[in-house]
Amino acid sequence: MSCAQVMVVMQAYLDGEVDERTAKKVAKHLDSCADCQYESSVYVDIKKSLAQPKIDPDPDVLAALSDFTRNLAASGNS
Numbered sequence: 001m002s003c004a005q006v007m008v009v010m011q012a013y014l015d016g017e018v019d020e021r022t023a024k025k026v027a028k029h030l031d032s033c034a035d036c037q038y039e040s041s042v043y044v045d046i047k048k049s050l051a052q053p054k055i056d057p058d059p060d061v062l063a064a065l066s067d068f069t070r071n072l073a074a075s076g077n078s
């Protein structure tokens with residue numbers, strides 16, 4: 001599995017929405033790829049920030065999420 005392929009399914013993977021076979025492939029890739037590990041940690045952090053109740057969305061977080069989504073779309077095109 002390439003980094004680009006991992007990026008495409010990263011969001012679904014972290015949300016537990018991919019099938020078991022895909023999840024295993026992503027997990028294996030993350031084990032050996034610092035870049036994708038970093039991307040996944042960023043996504044998890046963003047999700048945590050957005051999940052916090054009674055806190056207004058932080059503009060920085062929203063900007064980061066927007067960038068992250070754009071990056072995902074960009075890697076999907078390569």
Ligand SMILES: [Zn+2]
Binds near residue numbers: 006033
């Ligand atoms: Zn990777």
